[in-house]
Amino acid sequence: xxxxxxxxxxxxxxxxxxxxxxxxxxxxxxxxxxxxxxxxxxxxxxxxxxxxxxxxxxxxxxxxxxxxxxxxxxxxxxxxxxxxxxxxxxxxxxxxxxxxxxxxxxxxxxxxxxxxxxxxxxxxxxxxxxxxx
Amino acid sequence: xxxxxxxxxxxxxxxxxxxxxxxxxxxxxxxxxxxxxxxxxxxxxxxxxxxxxxxxxxxxxxxxxxxxxxxxxxxxxxxxxxxxxxxxxxxxxxxxxxxxxxxxxxxxxxxxxxxxxxxxxxxxxxxxxxxxxxxxxxxxxxxxxxxxxxxxxxxxxxxxxxxxxxxxxxxxxxxxxxxxxxxxxxxxxxxxxxxxxxxxxxxxxxxxxxxxxxxxxxxxxxxxxxxxxxxxxxxxxxxxxxxxxxxxxxxxxxxxxxxxxxxxxxxxxxxxxxxxxxxxxxxxxxxxxxxxxxxxxxxxxxxxxxxxxxxxxxxxxxxxxxxxxxxxxxxxxxxxxxxxxxxxxxxxxxxxxxxxxxxxxxxxxxxxxxxxxxxxxxxxxxxxxxxxxxxxxxxxxxxxxxxxxxxxxxxxxxxxxxxxxxxxxxxxxxxxxxxxxxxxxxxxxxxxxxxxxxxxxxxxxxxxxxxxxxxxxxxxxxxxxxxxxx
Numbered sequence: 001x002x003x004x005x006x007x008x009x010x011x012x013x014x015x016x017x018x019x020x021x022x023x024x025x026x027x028x029x030x031x032x033x034x035x036x037x038x039x040x041x042x043x044x045x046x047x048x049x050x051x052x053x054x055x056x057x058x059x060x061x062x063x064x065x066x067x068x069x070x071x072x073x074x075x076x077x078x079x080x081x082x083x084x085x086x087x088x089x090x091x092x093x094x095x096x097x098x099x100x101x102x103x104x105x106x107x108x109x110x111x112x113x114x115x116x117x118x119x120x121x122x123x124x125x126x127x128x129x130x131x132x133x
Numbered sequence: 134x135x136x137x138x139x140x141x142x143x144x145x146x147x148x149x150x151x152x153x154x155x156x157x158x159x160x161x162x163x164x165x166x167x168x169x170x171x172x173x174x175x176x177x178x179x180x181x182x183x184x185x186x187x188x189x190x191x192x193x194x195x196x197x198x199x200x201x202x203x204x205x206x207x208x209x210x211x212x213x214x215x216x217x218x219x220x221x222x223x224x225x226x227x228x229x230x231x232x233x234x235x236x237x238x239x240x241x242x243x244x245x246x247x248x249x250x251x252x253x254x255x256x257x258x259x260x261x262x263x264x265x266x267x268x269x270x271x272x273x274x275x276x277x278x279x280x281x282x283x284x285x286x287x288x289x290x291x292x293x294x295x296x297x298x299x300x301x302x303x304x305x306x307x308x309x310x311x312x313x314x315x316x317x318x319x320x321x322x323x324x325x326x327x328x329x330x331x332x333x334x335x336x337x338x339x340x341x342x343x344x345x346x347x348x349x350x351x352x353x354x355x356x357x358x359x360x361x362x363x364x365x366x367x368x369x370x371x372x373x374x375x376x377x378x379x380x381x382x383x384x385x386x387x388x389x390x391x392x393x394x395x396x397x398x399x400x401x402x403x404x405x406x407x408x409x410x411x412x413x414x415x416x417x418x419x420x421x422x423x424x425x426x427x428x429x430x431x432x433x434x435x436x437x438x439x440x441x442x443x444x445x446x447x448x449x450x451x452x453x454x455x456x457x458x459x460x461x462x463x464x465x466x467x468x469x470x471x472x473x474x475x476x477x478x479x480x481x482x483x484x485x486x487x488x489x490x491x492x493x494x495x496x497x498x499x500x501x502x503x504x505x506x507x508x509x510x511x512x513x514x515x516x517x518x519x520x521x522x523x524x525x526x527x528x529x530x531x532x533x534x535x536x537x538x539x540x541x542x543x544x545x546x547x548x549x550x551x552x553x554x555x556x557x558x559x560x561x562x563x564x565x566x567x568x569x570x571x572x573x574x575x576x577x578x579x580x581x582x583x584x585x586x587x588x589x590x591x592x593x594x595x596x597x598x599x600x601x602x603x604x605x606x607x608x609x610x611x612x613x614x615x616x617x618x619x
Contacts, residue, residue, distance in 0.1 A: 004367055011368070011384065016287070016291065019289065025550070027549075049330075072368070074373075077368045090535070093532070094531065097512065100253065100444055100502050101502050101503060101507070102249065102250060103508060106367075106436065106437065113489070122551060129537060132539075
C-alpha cells in the first residue's frame with residue numbers, strides 16, 4: 001500500500017556533483033541540479049509512490065522544502081535521505097548547536113511526502129521566499 | 134601558450150601540488166592531473182557567475198558602484214557596529230587572513246572561520262585530549278591500514294586515496310590499485326555466476342558457486358598482504374564500494390561503535406550482539422586488523438563532527454588511537470574541507486592565541502565556543518553587522534542563522550556571485566586565490582604550501598588582502614575623525 005508520508009533520518013553532506021557545481025558558480029545550472037535534490041532509498045520511494053526525479057516535500061521541525069527525489073544508486077539505505085549541502089538543505093537543517101557552535105547537519109528526524117504538484121524553486125526564488133531578498 | 138607546472142590546487146584540504154595548467158591569452162584553457170572539482174575550478178573561474186563590479190544594495194536592489202564608495206560604505210558599517218562578526222576565510226590565503234585578524238581587532242568584532250561548521254568540534258577535542266598525528270607523506274610511505282570514518286573522500290577529496298593513501302606507491306607500502314582492479318573483476322564474475330544460476334545455464338553448480346559467502350572467518354580482503362582500506366559510514370558511499378571492508382553504522386551511533394572498538398582492542402568481552410547496528414563479530418575483525426597493522430591511520434570527516442555527540446565523537450576516536458598506540462603505531466587526522474581552512478585556524482592561533490570563534494569586543498581576544506561562535510551569535514540574534522569573506526554562509530548555515538544575518542547590514546567579499554552575495558548589502562568582487570593571486574595555504578596535515586598566480590585578475594578587481602587593507606585603512610580614518618569631533 002502506498003503511504004502518504006514517511007518518517008526518515010535526514011543526512012546532509014558533500015557529493016562530487018555539488019563540488020563541481022559550486023566551482024562552476026553558485027548561479028550555474030550544474031550547482032542547481034546538484035543541490036536541489038535528495039537521495040532516497042528505492043524501497044522508500046516505492047512505499048511513497050514517488051518516481052525517480054519527481055518532486056518531494058521534505059519537512060523537519062525547522063521548515064519544509066521541495067526538492068527532487070533521486071534514487072540512491074549504491075545500496076539500500078531504508079529510512080535515510082541524503083541532501084547535498086546548499087540553500088535547499090539549510091531550510092530544514094537543525095539549529096541545535098549543542099552549545100559548541102556546530103548545528104546538527106546530520107541525523108535529523110524528517111518527514112517525506114510526494115509533491116509532484118509543488119514547484120521546485122530556483123536559488124533566487126528560494127532566497128527571496130526565505131529571506132525576502 | 135604557456136604550460137605552468139606544479140600548481141597547487143585551491144579546492145580542498147588535499148592541496149594537490151602537481152597540477153599542470155595550460156595558459157593561453159591570460160586564460161587557463163587546459164587542466165592536467167586534477168580531479169573533477171579541480172578542473173571545474175580552474176576552468177570555471179572565468180564564468181558568467183562572477184561578480185565583476187562592487188555592488189551596494191539600494192532600494193532593495195544590488196547596483197554597481199565605484200570601488201571607493203563600496204569601501205567607504207563597508208568601513209562605515211563596520212566602524213559603527215557594536216558587535217560585528219567577521220566570518221569565512223577558508224578559501225583565501227593566509228596573507229588575507231592575517232589582515233582579517235587586524236581588522237576584527239580594530240572594530241572590536243568576532244573573528245570566526247568555517248571550521249565552526251566543519252571541524253570546530255575536532256579542535257575542541259584536540260584541545261582536550263591532544264592528537265597523535267603525522268604528515269600525509271608518512272602515511273603515503275608507511276601506513277598499511279587506512280580507515281576513513283564518516284567521510285567520503287571520493288566525493289569531497291577525490292585525489293586523497295590516489296596521492297596519500299591506498300592507491301599511492303609509497304617507499305615501504307605499495308599501491309593497492311591492482312588489488313582494486315581484481316576486486317572489480319571478481320565482482321563482475323560474481324554477477325555473471327548469479328545470472329547464470331538464475332537463468333539455469335549452469336546445470337550442476339558447485340557448492341562454492343552456490344554459497345561463496347559461507348566460507349567462514351574474516352573476509353579474504355582483510356587477510357591479504359599489503360595495504361587495507363576500511364570504511365565506516367552510515368551509508369554505502371562510492372569510497373565504501375572500493376573498500377576492503379565496509380562497516381555500516383546507524384546514524385548518530387558512531388560514539389557507541391567507537392567505544393565498543395576501544396573495549397575490543399583492550400580484549401574485553403561485549404555482552405551484546407550488535408552495537409550501533411553493527412554485529413560485534415564485524416567489529417572484532419576491525420579491532421584485529423587495527424592491532425595487527427604496523428602503522429594505521431584514521432581519517433575522520435563531518436560524519437563524526439555533525440552527528441549526535443559531535444566533539445565527544447572525536448574525543449573517543451582520539452582515545453581509541455591512544456589505546457592503539459599501546460599495541461602498534463596509529464595516527465588520526467581530520468579531513469579538512471576547504472583548501473585553507475587549516476590556515477584560517479593557524480593564522481588565528483598565531484595572531485590571537487585561538488583557532489576560531491575569537492571575540493575582540495572587550496579589546497583583547499576571548500574564546501568560548503558556544504558563546505563566541507558565529508553560529509550561536511546569529512541564533513541568539515546578537516550581532517549588528519557582518520563581513521563575510523571567501524565563504525557562503527547563506528548556502529551553509531541553517532535558515533534561522535541566515536535570517537539574522539540579513540536583518541543587519543552585511544558585507545560580502547567573494548569572486549563568485551554566491552548565495553550570500555545575492556542577499557548581501559555591499560558586495561566586493563575579488564581575485565581568485567591560487568589562480569589570479571598567489572599566497573600561502575595549509576594542507577590538512579598542517580604543511581604550508583605556496584599557491585601560484587597563473588593569470589592576471591580582470592581589470593579593476595583587487596585581491597582579498599588588498600580589499601581588506603583598504604577597508605581597514607578607511608575604518609581607521611572614520612574612527613580618527615570621530616575621535617577628533619568628540
